[in-house]
Amino acid sequence: LPEAFQVSVPMRDGTFMALDTTREAWTSVWPSWELNLPAGSGYSIYNLFGIAILFYLVKVTIEGAGGTSQYMIQRFFASRSDRESGLLSLFWTVLLAFRWPFIAAIAILGIVFGTQSGVIEDPEAVLPIVINEMVPIGIKGILVAGLMAAAMSTFDSTVNAGAAYWVKDIYQTYINPKASEKTLMAHSRWASVILVVLGLGFMLLINNINEIWGWITSSLGAGLLVPTMARWYWWRMNGYGFATGTVAGMVAAVLQRLFLPEIPEYFAFMIATSASLVGMIIGTYLAPPTEEKVLLEFYKRTRPFGFWGPVRKKIKGEVMEKINKENRRDIIATFFAVPWQVVLFLTGMAVIMKRWDEFAWLGVILLALSTGLYFFWFRHLSTEVKVTD
Structure with missing residues (x-):
């Protein structure tokens, strides 16, 4: 990279500024x-960059505390033990480590081209x-094929x-519990078609990726964060909550x-999570607690920390x-x-970026964190506590 150069940011009026x-x-x-981004820029919300970083740290911490969910949880359901789940997490993180250097390389090449x-002009281009x-x-062909494969694997x-949410969690559970396999397959196919059509239609309303991505991850998706986390740490939590x-x-x-686009x-995040927290508590207490047998079996398998007092009393000292x-x-x-992943x-x-000065001390920190992670986590993967009573 040259010592000084220009980059372009999108403006809210559809233009771009170098x-x-x-x-x-x-x-x-x-x-x-x-930061000192122009007030009319779509990125001006990041001018308080330190606060934005702290916000994302809190958000990601809550997400991580809630465990994996949605389509990614299928990978962990396929594991046979805590050890396999741990190794899968490690493998997945190492694979993700290649994503960020790739993004940095594309950005640098874009600057060089500029x-x-x-x-x-358009960052999305x-x-x-x-x-x-x-x-x-x-x-070029290998790269395009790889990007298409990655996109399609996430998409499908x-x-x-x-x-599956519609077929198993709603239709078969509440509407037609005695549905045949043929009926369930038909609903699965139609649900897939409808989801794709809705997604394509929604796409026509979006001006740029950054605009919708921030809302989906920080506001719409925030509705899932609190319930997803609470299910692990609060015994009273139930499906209604x-x-x-x-x-x-x-x-x-x-x-x-x-009304407040x-x-x-971070304000949108607080609105969504606050509403989610209130709704979760109300829904939880309006419904009866989960059966004790189910709670006990769940606790034996997962052994979470948190507010599990009534269940813990059933386990031997x-x-x-x-x-x-x-x-x-x-x-x-x-x-x-957490810092190990960031430093990686x-x-x-x-x-x-050929910042060998930063690479040197990052490598030292990575080695120290890896050592701590080995002694407090990796070497204990095979010592899973078995609860048989």
């Missing part, structure tokens, strides 16, 4: 607390322009999961989009001591795992 920046500002691992042929103009034939998993919390959060997100993502020890170890491991991603990006 901004001056520097190599140091672009490649530094330590972000600025504040210095040679003029700044790329950087990827196709880089692939078309700067990637050699052969590699999402569609299949959405159809999960449903009402999710619906309340999503309704609040839609209303926010209609310009507010920052010596077994609970082992579970408490396991819980404490997992909590400590979390303080190694940043280390690869430092290589792409």
